[in-house]
Amino acid sequence: MTAQPPGARPPVVDVSAAADPVAAFLDAAERGHLVALRTSGTTGRARAVVRTPASWTRSFPHVSRLAGLDAGARVWVPGPLAATMNLFAVVHARWVGATVVAAPEQATHAHLTPAALVAALAAGTDLRGRTVVVAGDRLARRVADRAAAAGARVHHYYGAAELSFVAWGSAEDDLRLFPGVTAQVRAGRLWVRSPWLALGYDGPDGPFERDDDGFATVGDRGRLDGASLTVRGRGCDAVVTAGATVLVDDVESVLRHATGGDVVVVGVPHPRLGAVVTAVLADPALLPAARAAARAGLAPAERPHRWLHAPAFPLTPGGKVDRAALAALAASGALAPAARA
Structure with missing residues (x-):
């Protein structure tokens, strides 16, 4: 197993392969x-992240307090396990004695x-009085504010399958380090040390690295x-245009x-250029502000040359934006220019 400290280990249970994970x-x-938790991440390459159950369960009191969740809660988790x-x-809900329900109402x-969350707002889902915990990707302030205006109490956290919790807030712009987490930024990369870290991988190597001081990064x-904490993504997605390499995270930020x-x-x-930097907006009304910010x-090489509108972004099975599918839609001409959307 990679990135794990040396020494004997207890048996590993492949939780993801179980009939009831x-x-x-x-x-x-x-x-x-x-436990081994299988994840394809954003690259589609299957990996098994190995961790102690305690690296989750000992964080439960913090999550319960931050989200206001106890045995009387009724928890809706529509995404795949x-x-x-x-x-x-779902494990947290079961652990504290909360009830897992099948419908938002x-x-x-x-x-x-x-x-x-964007889909729930578009569908008119009643969020009044409900606590919504959002994770898996960066939560824009505009979306968080829409949910709050609809009556929801919004929480947002940043983490990774390998790191578990790193920071908690209400949107991507007010994240603060999660209890027990110490963080450093080295050469632009985020390193964290906490009781919530995984041990490493069973199977193919991945982005998880540890140092001798117990800090880890993905x-x-x-x-x-x-x-x-401000998170800017992994920086591995790039557009090469006219010989210049543009990191999409820098532009999106x-x-x-x-x-x-x-x-x-x-x-x-x-x-002629190889590729052009293209920005796809969920709301075409954002175009003037986006152009001004660019x-x-x-x-100059980073500024989008095309501005498109997608009324709904394609998603991966895990509910994240499918960048490859969105790029294919943009290239095929299926998306309208933002100015005319």
Whole structure:
């Protein structure tokens, strides 16, 4: 197993392969076994993240306090249990004695990705008085504010399958380090040390690295200001245009900060330039602010040459934006220009 400290280890239970992953996790916790949680991440490459059950269960009191969740809660988790954020939510609910429900109208609490929250708002789902915990991708302030205006109490956390919880807030712009987490930024990459870290992988290597001081990283880039954290993504998605390499996270960070909305940047093939930087907006009304931010905050090579509108972003099975599918839509001409949407 990679990235694990040396020494003997207890048996590993492949929770993701179990017929009831929640029961398998709870049984492993009782027996003192390790658990393997399979995840394809954003690259589609299957990996098994190995961790102690305690690296989840000992964080439960903090999550209960932050989300206001106790035995009287009714928790709606519509996403697949193959996604670790959803499995965690259901295991946590069972652990504290809360009831897992099948429909939002039955719920006091919901666990959603940002895309699922946008879909719920578009569908007119009644969020009044409900606590919505959002994770799996960055939650734009504009979306969080829409949910709050609809009556929801919104929480947002940043983490990773390998790191578990890193920071908690109400949207991507007010994240603060989760209890027990110490963080550093080294050469732009975020490193964290906490009781919530995984041990490593069973199977193919991945982005998880540890150092001798107990800090770990998955390569996400960020900025720290005291306990306040700004996450800028992994920085591995790039568009090569006219010989310049443009990191899409850098462009998205500027545009999202200026608009408070969902903006996804992709590359669209171009016969002369190789590719052109293309910004896809969830709301075409954000176009003026996005253009102004691009002019003021981005280098010429980084500025989008095309601005498109997607009324709904394609999603992966785990509920995250499917960048490859969105890029294909942009390249095919299926998306309308934002100015005319």
